[in-house]
Amino acid sequence: MAASVGRICKTALLKSPHVPTIKQVCSLSTSTREWTRGRKAFLGTIGMLAGGTGALLFALDRSVRASDLELHPPEHVWSHTGLFSSLDxxxxxxxxxxxxxxxxxxxxxxxxAYRNLVGVSHTEEEAKAEAEEQMITDGPDDQGNMYKRPGKLSDxxxxxxxxxxxxxxxxxxxxxxxxxxxxxxxxxxxxxxxxxxxxxxxxxxxxxxxxxxxxxxxxxxxxxxxxxxxxxxxxxxxxxxxxxxxxxxxxxxxxxxxxxxxEHDDRKKMLIKSIGIFTFLIVLTYYVKRVKFAPLKTRKIEYRPKEK
Ligand code: HEC
CATH class of the missing domain: 1.10.760.10 (Cytochrome c-like domain)
Structure with a gap:
C-alpha cells in the first residue's frame, strides 16, 4: 500500500513543495483491495479443480472415440482452403x-433452389434448362387437384x-x-x-x-x-x-x-475489403490519437494550495 502511494504520488510530491494532504490527493487512485491468503488459496483450489476436470473430460472423450476400427478423415488441401481462396x-x-x-x-x-445455381456454376439459361428437366408437383388447381409441371428457377x-x-x-x-x-x-x-x-x-x-x-x-x-x-x-x-x-x-x-x-466466396472477399478498410482506420486512429494526446501528455500540472 505504502509503496504504491509513493509511486503514484511521486510527481505531485516532487513538483510541489507544499504537500499538505497526501492522503487527499491520492485517495482517488488507490482503491485496490488486497487479497487475503484464504481467498487466494480458495481461488487457487477452484482453478486447479477446474483444470483437472477439463483434462479428465478431454481424456475420457478421446478414449471413447479412439477405436482401432475407426479413422479420422485426413485433412486435404482444397483449392478453397486458403484464407483468400475462392471455391473452384x-x-x-x-x-x-x-x-x-x-x-x-x-x-x-x-x-x-435452381436460381441459386445462377452465377455460381450455371448461367441463367442453363439453370432454367436444369429446372425444366424436373417435374414438380404444384397446386392445387381450381379443381382442387395437385398437378405436375416443369420446374422453374424458383423451385x-x-x-x-x-x-x-x-x-x-x-x-x-x-x-x-x-x-x-x-x-x-x-x-x-x-x-x-x-x-x-x-x-x-x-x-x-x-x-x-x-x-x-x-x-x-x-x-x-x-x-x-x-x-x-x-x-x-x-x-x-x-x-x-x-x-x-x-x-x-x-x-x-x-x-x-x-x-x-x-456465402463462402463473399465472406472471403469481405475479409480482403475489411483488411484494407481497417488498416486505413487503424493508421488514422493512431495519428489522431497522437495529435489529440500530444498537448495532454506534455502538459504540466501544478498543485498550488490556497494561501491562507
Ligand atoms: C442408394 C441410396 C444412396 C445413394 C445413391 C447415396 N446415398 Fe448417401 N446415404 C444413404 C443412406 C441410406 C444413408 C444413411 C446411412 C446410415 O445412417 O447408416 C446415407 C448417408 C449419407 C451421408 C451421411 C453420413 C453420416 O455421417 O451420417 C452422407 C454425407 C452421404 N450419404 C453422402 C452421399 C453422397 C455425396 C452421395 C452421392 C455421391 C450419396 N450419399 C449417395 C443412401 C444413399
Missing part, C-alpha cells in the same frame, strides 16, 4: 452433375421420397440425410465427405454387419447403411474430365461445401 467453380459445377446423377436418387437437398431441388418414412422404407430403415448443409453438420466437413465416399473397404475379421450394411472406417461405428456410390467411370462429366472415383468424390464434396456455405 468448375468443380462445383461437376459436383452438381455428380449429385444430380448419383446422390439425388436417395438424398434430398431441400434448401437449394427447390425435388426430393426423391415424399417423406422420411418412405425414405427409410426404401433404405432398410436408414434415413439418407438431406445434403444441403451436410458439410457443416459433420465433424471434418468436406474432408469427412471425401473420406466417407472413397473409404469403403471389406469389413475386418470379427466385425458383423447386418443385412444392408457396409463397412466404412470413417463412419462413426463403421457400419453404414449407404452402399458405395462412386466408382471409376460411374458417370461422365459434360466437360470431359476423367471421371475417376476420387475425382467424383472431390467434386461432389466441393459442391456440398458450396451448398452448406453459399
Amino acid at each position: 467453380h468448375a468443380s462445383v459445377r461437376r459436383g452438381y452433375e455428380v449429385y444430380k446423377q448419383v446422390c439425388a436418387a436417395c438424398h434430398s437437398m431441400r434448401f437449394i 427447390y431441388f425435388p426430393s426423391p421420397y415424399p417423406n422420411e418414412e418412405a425414405a427409410r422404407a426404401a433404405n432398410n430403415g436408414a434415413y439418407p440425410p438431406d445434403l444441403s448443409y451436410i458439410v457443416s453438420a459433420r465433424h471434418g466437413g468436406e474432408d469427412y465427405i471425401f473420406a466417407l465416399l472413397t473409404g469403403y473397404c471389406d469389413a475386418p475379421a470379427g466385425v458383423v454387419l447386418r443385412e444392408g450394411q457396409y463397412f466404412n472406417p470413417y463412419f462413426p461405428g463403421g457400419a453404414i447403411s449407404m452402399a458405395q456410390a462412386l466408382y471409376n467411370e460411374a458417370m461422365e462429366y459434360s466437360d470431359g474430365t476423367p471421371a475417376t472415383a476420387s475425382q467424383l468424390a472431390k467434386d461432389v464434396s466441393t459442391f456440398l461445401k458450396w451448398t452448406a456455405e453459399p
